[in-house]
Amino acid sequence: MVAYERLSSLDTSFLALETPELHMHVVAVGIFEAEPLQRDDGGIDIDRIRAFVASKLQYVPRYHQRLAWVPFERHPVWVDDHEFDLAFHVRHSSLPLPGTDEQLKELVGHLVSRNLDRAKPLWELSIVEGLQDDRFALIAKVHHCMIDGMSGVDLMAAMFNVIPTEDIEPTADWTPRPTPSGAELVAAETGRRLRNSIDLVKDLGRLAKDAQQLTGQAGRRLRAMTHSLGSGWLSAASQTPLNHSMSPNRRIDWQVTDLTQVKAVKNALGGTVNDTVLAIAAGAIREFLITNRDFPVDDLDYRIMAPVSVRSADQRGQLGNQVAMWLVSLPLEEPDPVERFRRIQQETRTLKETDQALGASSLVQLSAGAPSTLVSMGARLAAGNIRPFNMTVTNVPGPQFPLYLLGSRLLVQVPFVPLWAQHGLGLAQFSYDGSLTWGLNADRDLVPDIRNFGEAIQSSLDSLIAAL
Numbered sequence: 001m002v003a004y005e006r007l008s009s010l011d012t013s014f015l016a017l018e019t020p021e022l023h024m025h026v027v028a029v030g031i032f033e034a035e036p037l038q039r040d041d042g043g044i045d046i047d048r049i050r051a052f053v054a055s056k057l058q059y060v061p062r063y064h065q066r067l068a069w070v071p072f073e074r075h076p077v078w079v080d081d082h083e084f085d086l087a088f089h090v091r092h093s094s095l096p097l098p099g100t101d102e103q104l105k106e107l108v109g110h111l112v113s114r115n116l117d118r119a120k121p122l123w124e125l126s127i128v129e130g131l132q133d134d135r136f137a138l139i140a141k142v143h144h145c146m147i148d149g150m151s152g153v154d155l156m157a158a159m160f161n162v163i164p165t166e167d168i169e170p171t172a173d174w175t176p177r178p179t180p181s182g183a184e185l186v187a188a189e190t191g192r193r194l195r196n197s198i199d200l201v202k203d204l205g206r207l208a209k210d211a212q213q214l215t216g217q218a219g220r221r222l223r224a225m226t227h228s229l230g231s232g233w234l235s236a237a238s239q240t241p242l243n244h245s246m247s248p249n250r251r252i253d254w255q256v257t258d259l260t261q262v263k264a265v266k267n268a269l270g271g272t273v274n275d276t277v278l279a280i281a282a283g284a285i286r287e288f289l290i291t292n293r294d295f296p297v298d299d300l301d302y303r304i305m306a307p308v309s310v311r312s313a314d315q316r317g318q319l320g321n322q323v324a325m326w327l328v329s330l331p332l333e334e335p336d337p338v339e340r341f342r343r344i345q346q347e348t349r350t351l352k353e354t355d356q357a358l359g360a361s362s363l364v365q366l367s368a369g370a371p372s373t374l375v376s377m378g379a380r381l382a383a384g385n386i387r388p389f390n391m392t393v394t395n396v397p398g399p400q401f402p403l404y405l406l407g408s409r410l411l412v413q414v415p416f417v418p419l420w421a422q423h424g425l426g427l428a429q430f431s432y433d434g435s436l437t438w439g440l441n442a443d444r445d446l447v448p449d450i451r452n453f454g455e456a457i458q459s460s461l462d463s464l465i466a467a468l
Contacts, residue, residue: 002180011145017420021246025418027111029439031414032136033135036407037408044136050086066121068185071182084176089124097130122143161404164404165404166406236386247444251443253451254440255454256438278348278393282332284453285332304330304392306395326348391427396429410433425442
């Protein structure tokens with residue numbers, strides 16, 4: 001049997017969106033205590049870390065696979081990599097003295113600015129030692145076609161422990177399966193399409209028996225898709241100083257906020273943690289545009305794209321993307337932080353009531369049979385010519401207890417979302433062990449003052465707390 005796995009249309013779109021200027025990889029920076037993993041000479045024991053990673057790859061088989069392409073239709077598929085080299089994917093470097101957080105952020109910016117090698121499995125781990133205060137960093141870089149935010153959290157269950165340990169599982173033997181030839185891929189895909197056609201004919205009889213139920217489900221999906229399209233996907237959002245042509249270079253920063261304060265706002269005003277996150281983001285964007293760009297916000301149609309996980313319980317741990325996309329209008333013109341919160345809360349309530357996550361995911365499913373070329377063209381048009389939103393803001397909940405890489409405690413985990421065309425800044429949040437950390441990924445030229453935006457995030461949270 002031919003050993004390969006076809007990428008979904010959504011996963012394929014992340015490949016199609018990638019250009020030399022737009023990098024479609026997800027990045028996370030973990031900062032750890034160094035002492036438990038230090039050698040006698042003070043350096044980090046990279047051999048031990050590599051052995052640990054090797055022992056975990058049995059739980060994430062995609063990390064042994066590379067891309068191949070079906071001839072003629074040019075659709076991507078996953079095949080086993082016969083030249084897999086763990087040392088290529090788990091790298092080791094050191095910061096020069098004094099090893100500040102600012103030096104680490106500069107290094108992360110350089111790593112984020114380079115696309116992954118498509119001839120190899122689409123992931124890298126960089127172990128960076130020499131960080132001040134006896135710490136080291138792990139920089140994870142994984143292509144978005146492999147992973148979404150929630151599946152990334154699931155991978156932490158394989159990489160991280162809930163208690164410190166020195167044990168490393170026996171590394172399972174891995175033998176790559178034969179790589180299918182182009183002719184074998186064409187034959188297998190022809191057979192797949194034929195089987196799908198036969199299954200569809202068989203399904204028609206069952207669908208006729210369940211016509212009433214089908215009508216209800218179809219009606220719900222149709223209404224959800226109509227609401228989703230009507231939310232702004234077919235029109236352009238306002239132009240701002242953060243929405244211009246992009247360079248390939250990135251500037252990175254992060255801001256750590258107190259999750260207890262975020263939950264205090266949620267508890268006082270109602271809604272959800274995500275409503276609070278969006279309200280904080282709206283206040284920070286407003287302050288940054290007014291104060292740092294002298295840009296009026298009173299008449300803006302400012303929209304953010306907020307990914308929403310549609311991953312079911314039985315899909316936890318699986319790679320690939322199970323995510324839909326909300327368009328949320330942020331009331332930047334509103335000066336009152338509490339009123340901004342309430343308007344955002346009403347907006348997200350409407351998105352839920354109109355099933356817009358279902359609508360967005362249904363639209364993606366409709367494209368599942370489209371040729372790869374059409375998927376690529378649609379992705380490029382949506383990202384560039386129309387630009388229906390100004391920024392991506394994604395919030396991923398994490399564990400509220402300490403995690404460990406072998407014996408080293410994870411101190412901070414910072415997520416970064418890839419930037420779309422003309423999106424000079426993207427925000428990602430990850431909650432972990434009492435903190436909510438904001439990862440800021442920005443175009444290096446458009447946002448040279450990225451630290452000011454981090455400070456605006458804290459200022460926006462402080463304003464909400466004061467208003468309570």
